Structures are given as C-alpha cells and as structure tokens.
Amino acid sequence: MSSAPPAAPVPARHAPADDDPDELRGLTVVPARYYGRWLAGGVVLVLVAQFLHGLATNPGWDWPTFFDYLLAESVLKAVWLTLQLTFYGTALGFTLGVLLAMMRLSSSPVPRAVAWAYIWAFRSIPLIVQLLFWFNLAYLYQELGFGIPFGPVFWTFETMHLVGPITAAVIGLALHQAAYAAEIVRGGIISVDSGQREAAAALGLPKLRQLRRIVLPQAMRGILPNAANEIISLFKGTSIVSVMALGELFYQVQVIYGRNGRVVPLLMVATVWYIVLTTVLTVVQHSVERRFARGAERQPEPGPLDQLRTRLRGLAQSRSSARALHQSPVPPGLPPEPLTDTARTDATATHATATHATATDTTATDVRGPRKGEAR
C-alpha cells in the first residue's frame, strides 16, 4: 500500500472537498435550539405566576397590615438591634476565631490543646442553652473581681450591671461564632500551598509578615464564602435571642402579633427585612471576594451589577449586530496577546450557545460570570 503513488490530496476532515473555507467563514451562525428547556421554562413560569397571583389576591396575606408595620418605628428599632447583634457577634467572633485558628496551628502544644478544647466545647453546646447560661450569669456569680489569680482582688463589679441582656446576647453569639470562625480560618490557611510559606521563609520574611502578606490574603479566597455563610446565618440566628426577651426583629414581631393577632402579615414583615438585609450582605460579600481575587484569574470577574448591565446591553444589541463580537477591545493593563485570544474563543462560544449575544466591552467575562458570580 505504501508504494502506491500519491493520488489527489485527501480531503480535510469531514468537510466536502468543494466547500471553500473563506466562504464558510462568512456564513450566518444559527444557534442550537433546546426545545426541552423552553418547555420546562414555560411550566416553571406558569407555576410562579400562579403563586404570585395567590399572594396578591388571597386576603389572608393581609397586605394593608403588612405595609402598616413594615416601616413602623418599633420594627425599625428592632431591625437596628438585630444589625447591632450581628455586627458585634461577627466582629468579636471572628477576632477570637482568628486567634483560636492561630493557636490551633501553633507549634506549641498548650495553645493547640486549649483552642481544640474551646472549639470542641462551643460547638457541642447548643447556642440557645449557652445564651440562657449567660443570661443567668448573675445567678451563678453575683460579683466579678479583677485581681491576681488565686490572690488578692482589686476591683469587683456586680454582674447584673456588667452583663445586661444585650451584652449577654453579644457574648453568647460571639463565643459561639468564634468556634466556627476558627475552623473556617484554619481551613483557609491550611489550603494555601505549603510552597508559599516555604518561599516566604526562604526570603527571610518575618513570621508575622509571612502570615499577613503572603498566607492570609491567599487564605481569604477560601475563607470568604464560608465566612459570609456564617455571617448570614448569624444574622438570621439572632432571632434565637428572642428567648431572652430582647427586642430584636423576631421578638418584636411576636410582641406585635401577640397584641393584634395578625400573625401572617407580621411574619411577612420579618421575612422581608431578613431577605432585604441578606441581599445587601450578599452583594457586599461579592465585592469583597472580588478584591481578594487579585491575580487569581487572568481576568477579573464581573460583579452582579456588571453582569446585569452586560446582559441588558447584550439584549439590546443582539438583534442589531452579531458582528460586534469580534471587535472586543482588550481591557487596559492586561496582556494583549493571550487575552484577545480567550476573548475571541469565549465570544464565539457564547454566540453559539446563548440566545442573547453579549455586549462588546465585556464579551469574555459574560461566559464565566454566572458560574460563580450569581447572587445566591
């Protein structure tokens, strides 16, 4: 066979020999159509519409009462207290958590054991039990003293004055939070490639600087999503403080419907506030995450607002020009060569699979955006 004289050149791939590549390039691309997806989408939309219709027409929801109380002063005050509890619980909890994480990663056994025991204890005790303990601290210890351990005491305080209900709640939430925060921070730190620490050590960077400049910024990538989860769940978890008769959001709402009997609309008031504030936290989370993604990807990921803008602009333009895709300019400050290539590839991919073509200036990012960037 090998001795046979070379006949006409073998046609390339599967393309018929008479197709001119230059002509192929000029043809219009028809996106693939997924009829199953359209059908499923339609069913879901109908169900959603039914639900919304119910919300609007069922008198049980009692929307007038809802609007009466949504911005009532007592409710706003309660929201404010909820935010304060979340803020102090988070700030103190994570400060203590970082400390505990360092202790657990320490090379000396005493701090390691203490941190381990702390985390073990505070993850074992239900938050509500712990809160009630703090609330009843004055019953256990009437006075707290400040002095030399097992020696003379210089100052004493009456526990009742020092630990009021709000302080008790903050302490309880923070101590509980610290145990979880410690594990999140430790997880982030040990996920950083050991070569990074080694390189920093080889450069002779002081220990603290290794941690602050090299390890923690990289650990933050792993810490942030989990930390945001914790903060959000602490935010809603503050409702547990209602057992201490503290006027946070959930307690306040209970007080009101206890008085007027309108349970459902008042629960909706609380729900809407929790949703709105969680949304704010989510947006903040995203922008903080983006700051710590420095250098992690070849192109920065767009925020949810950028994505929305891109989508809308893409919608507007998809009808008029599909050719705009190929004019994607290079974002400033990034290497021109490989970027243009990725942008092109991604743009083509988008063009082929999505019905809404992307806008010109953020072409490449639109494809990767929804993967991680979507608000949850």
Add this chain to the structure above:
Amino acid sequence: MSGGRRPMVEVRGVRKSFGDVEVLHGVDLDVHAGEVATILGPSGSGKSTLLRTINHLERPDAGIVRVDGELMGYRRVGDRLHELKERAVLRQRARIGFVFQNFHLFPHLTAVENVAEAPVGALRRPRAEARREAAALLARVGLGDRLDAYPRQLSGGQQQRVAIARALGLSPRVLLFDEPTSALDPELVGEVLTTIRDLALGGTTMIVVTHEVGFAREIADTVVFMDRGHVVEQGPPAEVLDRPDHPRTRAFLAQVR
C-alpha cells in the same frame, strides 16, 4: 582550589534523616566566592535536601553549614553551639537567594511586588526605593515590560525569571537553584538558562542543581556528583563529566546523554 581564602559556602559532615531513612550521609562541599557549582545526581540522591540545608530550610541532624563565614542556624558560645531562634535564622536566610523548581511566586502580588516584598519585609527598605530596584532587576532578567503582570498572566519561563529577580532582590551572597528549568516546557528552558548564565558571567556565587549536563559543563567551575546521600565525585567539569572516576557517575552520565 584558591589557596588560603575562606570559601563562601562551607558544608561539613552534614547528615539528615527523614524518619528512619538517612538522606544525607555526611556531606562536605566548598564553594568559593564567584564560583559556580552544579550538583548532578539521580533522583532521590539528596540534592534538594542538601540545598535546603544550606539555607536552613531543613535543619541538619549533624554537621554544620557556613555561608560567608556565618554559621547557619547556630551561635557558638565557648565549645557549645546554641540553636538560633527562628527570627535570627530568617535574618540569615535573607542573605541567601533560593530559586525553586516550581517558582513559588506569590500569585496575589504583581511581578514587581513579588520582587520588592523581601527587601521591604526582610531588609526594611523604603517601599518606593525597593520598587524602583525591583523594576531594575526585572529589566535585567528581560521582563522590564511586565512589571504589573500577575504570575498567572506570565509564561512558565517568565515566572521563573521573576523568581530569579526575586531572589536577587536581597543582594544575596550566594544563589541556590533547585532544578530551575525542570518544570518548564522545552522551548522555555533556554531563556531561563540564559539568565542564569548571565549571572554566572557576572560573578555571582551559585550552587545549581540541574539535570542539564551540557549547561553544567558550560557554566560550572565545579561539578558535584551525588548518589544516595553521598558526594561521590567533585571537580572541574572536564574531569567529572568527561573522565569520571566513579562507576556510578559513568552510569548516570551514560543515562542522561
């Protein structure tokens, strides 16, 4: 070799075990100022471990290392050696450059920030000045136009050149390279070797672990051949590479050629 002068790097009787396995069985090595020593040897022979004991990333179980007359990791008091605290060891390390096989650049810092980090953090140089010098060093390794690129935006060869600039940023007395080209695609090896060659010609004292025999022959003043934790043979490249005494050296060279 150069009679009377104290070597820049002195390794004496260094032993190191990991668990029950002794990886270095009493290694001796001298490298003089301005000299380039290359270490060759089969995988697992202890080359990396030796290099890491020189800057005390690994603490030797026995034996000592001196760099520029300074005893690494210990302080002599009378006839005792007191172990130095970590902070003091870090200070000693800041005068020794180390280039890793896998670069280990800091991914969240730009090229120029990577290079300026140690001068600012370890030598307490003013930031602006350190950045200027970092930019000059990057220009020296041919990356003057990529100062603000993040490591992931650079090719492997470019990353390794940034790593070399980073090691140079501390004005080290000696540079240690651990297989600086073995993580690179073949077409990127050349640019890194060129950078190292330029440094060698400029009179930097270097110890280079490498598998590139041709490169070793070209730049080395001394070739050290290691096998199973021993220095088997040591001498000028013409001797060790072309007329090896030891059968192990001969077997290894026959394999890599």
